[in-house]
Amino acid sequence: MSYELLGGRVLASDFGSSVSVWGALITVFMIALSIGYLLGGTLSTRRASFRDLGAILVLQAVTTFLSLVISESILDWIFAHMDDVRYGALTAAALLFFVPTVISGMVSPYAVRLLVTDVRESGRYAGKLLFVSTFGSAAGTIVTSFYLVLWFEVNEIIYGLTAISIAVGLAAMTKKPALAV
Numbered sequence: 001m002s003y004e005l006l007g008g009r010v011l012a013s014d015f016g017s018s019v020s021v022w023g024a025l026i027t028v029f030m031i032a033l034s035i036g037y038l039l040g041g042t043l044s045t046r047r048a049s050f051r052d053l054g055a056i057l058v059l060q061a062v063t064t065f066l067s068l069v070i071s072e073s074i075l076d077w078i079f080a081h082m083d084d085v086r087y088g089a090l091t092a093a094a095l096l097f098f099v100p101t102v103i104s105g106m107v108s109p110y111a112v113r114l115l116v117t118d119v120r121e122s123g124r125y126a127g128k129l130l131f132v133s134t135f136g137s138a139a140g141t142i143v144t145s146f147y148l149v150l151w152f153e154v155n156e157i158i159y160g161l162t163a164i165s166i167a168v169g170l171a172a173m174t175k176k177p178a179l180a181v
Contacts, residue, residue: 001137002144002161003064003104004029007097009154010071014079015089024090025097032098036105043106044113050172053110057169060103061162067096068158108133 007025008017015021040056074095082088108129115125148157 002140002148003097003100003158005141005144006149006154006158007093009149010096011075011089011092014075015085015092018085020086021089024086025093028090028093028097029101032101033105036102036107037109039102040106041109041113044110048110048113050114050175053107053114054169054172054174056103056106056110057165057172060100060107061165061169063103064100064158064165065162067100068155068162071096 004025007029008022011017011021011025043052075092078088078092078095082091112122112126112129115129116122144157152160
């Protein structure tokens with residue numbers, strides 16, 4: 001959620017922050033997450049491991065970092081070539097945020113697969129993971145919007161988020177953590 005919220009700030013520099021810009025951003029994130037959920041669930045049925053979950057987190061961080069690095073060029077090009085702000089914002093959101101968000105969406109279903117050892121307990125684990133995920137998203141949204149944007153530049157916050165994803169991903173890749181959900 002922090003990334004989505006900050007994505008609005010990234011797009012605002014060229015496209016403003018109208019309802020249509022936010023609509024484009026939210027649409028891209030929702031479609032990307034839904035595809036990520038599907039891919040993560042499918043991938044988890046093959047050979048689920050903490051190492052692979054860590055690799056997904058690192059890949060998400062790398063693609064987020066790369067999208068930030070190219071964002072100014074992409075935004076400038078789209079702004080210069082698209083007259084309609086709505087479609088410009090939609091194109092920019094898709095080019096900058098789609099891939100990292102698809103990969104991010106893969107994490108939850110993959111994590112459910114790692115947590116579930118007994119099919120009869122799958123609903124309980126899925127519910128707990130979704131609770132933690134949604135609560136974490138809410139906390140990240142409030143911390144980002146109330147505090148982090150006051151203390152740091154948008155790019156610095158996104159760099160920090162990518163660093164956290166890389167650290168968690170590397171930890172998962174190198175060691176099988178004991179998850180107590």
